[in-house]
Amino acid sequence: MTGIPPLPSPTRSSALRSSALGITAGLIGWFIVVEIVSGILQGFYVPLFSDIVIELGIRDADVNWFEAGQLLLCAIVVPILAKLGDMFGHKRILLVAAVLTALASWGLAFADSFWTFLLFWSLQGFYVVWLPLEIALIFERGRQQNRGVSLTRRAAGLLVVGLEAGAIIGALAAGRVYAATGGDLTLTLMVPAVCVTLVAVIIWIFVPESTPSGVRSLDTRGVILLAWGLLLITGALAWMRLIGELQLGGVAWAGVALVLVLGVAVLVWFVRHELRQANPVVDMRVLAQPEMWPVQATAFLVGISLLGAQGPLSTYAGTDSSLGYGLGLDATERSYVIGLYLVSLIVGAVGFAATSRRLSPRIVLIVAAVLVGVGYALFLPFHVEVWQVLLNLSIAGIGCGALVGAMPAAAAAAAPFGKTGEASGMTNTTKTVGGAFSSAIFGVVLAAGVGAVAGQTASSLGGYMTVWAICAAGGFLAAILLMAVPKVAFADAPVA
Numbered sequence: 001m002t003g004i005p006p007l008p009s010p011t012r013s014s015a016l017r018s019s020a021l022g023i024t025a026g027l028i029g030w031f032i033v034v035e036i037v038s039g040i041l042q043g044f045y046v047p048l049f050s051d052i053v054i055e056l057g058i059r060d061a062d063v064n065w066f067e068a069g070q071l072l073l074c075a076i077v078v079p080i081l082a083k084l085g086d087m088f089g090h091k092r093i094l095l096v097a098a099v100l101t102a103l104a105s106w107g108l109a110f111a112d113s114f115w116t117f118l119l120f121w122s123l124q125g126f127y128v129v130w131l132p133l134e135i136a137l138i139f140e141r142g143r144q145q146n147r148g149v150s151l152t153r154r155a156a157g158l159l160v161v162g163l164e165a166g167a168i169i170g171a172l173a174a175g176r177v178y179a180a181t182g183g184d185l186t187l188t189l190m191v192p193a194v195c196v197t198l199v200a201v202i203i204w205i206f207v208p209e210s211t212p213s214g215v216r217s218l219d220t221r222g223v224i225l226l227a228w229g230l231l232l233i234t235g236a237l238a239w240m241r242l243i244g245e246l247q248l249g250g251v252a253w254a255g256v257a258l259v260l261v262l263g264v265a266v267l268v269w270f271v272r273h274e275l276r277q278a279n280p281v282v283d284m285r286v287l288a289q290p291e292m293w294p295v296q297a298t299a300f301l302v303g304i305s306l307l308g309a310q311g312p313l314s315t316y317a318g319t320d321s322s323l324g325y326g327l328g329l330d331a332t333e334r335s336y337v338i339g340l341y342l343v344s345l346i347v348g349a350v351g352f353a354a355t356s357r358r359l360s361p362r363i364v365l366i367v368a369a370v371l372v373g374v375g376y377a378l379f380l381p382f383h384v385e386v387w388q389v390l391l392n393l394s395i396a397g398i399g400c401g402a403l404v405g406a407m408p409a410a411a412a413a414a415a416p417f418g419k420t421g422e423a424s425g426m427t428n429t430t431k432t433v434g435g436a437f438s439s440a441i442f443g444v445v446l447a448a449g450v451g452a453v454a455g456q457t458a459s460s461l462g463g464y465m466t467v468w469a470i471c472a473a474g475g476f477l478a479a480i481l482l483m484a485v486p487k488v489a490f491a492d493a494p495v496a
Contacts, residue, residue: 038166046171066118072238073125074128074432075234081096098126105124133424139151140210171339222273222280297430314338316389340393365406368400370476378395
């Protein structure tokens with residue numbers, strides 16, 4: 001018979017599947033290396049902040065501006081770069097982000113003033129788009145095998161393991177490198193710069209390109225509206241935290257409220273504009289899907305405990321226990337507490353990658369969110385002994401680790417072709433905004449309690465209770481929202 005193509009032989013089909021699987025496994029391996037370096041960036045500088053303060057001749061409080069500047073940039077660039085990845089290829093934009101991060105890291109090594117360090121520290125935030133773009137690349141590669149969703153879930157867990165392992169490596173290596181260089185801060189800060197440079201080379205040589213969506217039209221007005229809206233909101237939150245710490249008066253609070261309202265108004269304008277566009281920066285119709293909006297809302301709620309609660313955790317662990325609360329730990333002992341929390345994140349990420357093969361990913365996500373809520377709720381009655389704090393943190397950390405790995409993968413699974421980068425990138429944006437929001441609120445709450453105990457500068461126990469209650473409520477609310485996700489969500493499409 002003519003005109004009918006021959007069916008592929010079983011041997012040939014198996015060879016093709018094995019080849020595709022090998023390419024994907026190799027790709028995941030390189031991305032684990034990339035995420036290890038991402039973790040090094042997040043863990044390396046923190047132990048050196050005291051030395052950086054002395055080197056730049058600034059105050060300890062000025063370090064807060066580094067975090068604020070990077071949060072501002074992250075919130076703005078992630079959705080834009082993720083969209084560009086869908087349009088022009090995810091590898092291309094990933095490489096651009098890696099090169100920009102490398103340049104900023106080298107700039108940090110040679111920065112000699114507060115403003116130059118702040119500039120390069122903010123620009124180094126381009127690394128936050130690495131994970132969403134990696135997820136999009138893995139998902140698009142796996143989609144060709146009708147196993148994009150399950151493959152991405154497992155890969156996301158492994159990438160988070162690499163990320164947290166890198167953070168531990170960076171935190172442990174920083175002090176040792178600084179001592180080995182005889183206290184030379186410039187030489188010490190060259191280490192992460194070299195690592196990021198090598199990552200850029202790895203991406204350039206070993207990472208294959210994805211298939212662009214074919215749409216090359218960027219909604220410029222939408223980009224401007226989104227950037228200004230996020231800039232105003234995250235800027236207002238950063239100022240809110242500073243005002244709370246300085247305990248300023250009503251005029252300052254009125255200014256912050258005005259900027260915050262203006263930012264919300266700009267985002268409302270952005271949403272209405274996007275709904276009229278054929279090729280929007282952020283597709284609001286996709287975000288409104290029942291598989292998508294609970295995921296994005298959960299990312300925001302996860303940011304509250306994952307990003308916003310770390311500062312209060314550190315200060316509580318260092319609070320003098322003679323007050324009747326606090327652990328009274330020194331800097332070294334506090335680092336062990338943070339290290340255990342990072343290990344629990346790794347356990348959660350590995351657990352998600354393993355259990356989601358056998359159980360419904362939706363159920364695993366709900367259980368993870370409940371663990372976050374339970375872990376922080378346990379702080380309310382149990383917070384006096386070190387073992388109680390470690391147990392609570394471990395429970396919450398396992399849940400957070402699973403959710404961090406799951407969110408980008410779940411968003412990519414719910415997105416149509418050509419929007420995987422945009423969807424997974426939005427989880428990072430909403431997580432960052434959630435962290436900025438909670439960081440500002442927690443700063444105000446804890447500052448309000450300072451001086452509640454005569455002669456003390458520590459925050460009150462009531463302030464810490466409020467922080468833990470908000471984190472617990474966020475976890476339980478995320479579990480409730482995830483119940484609205486259809487039961488068949490985040491599963492592989494049936495083989496054609």
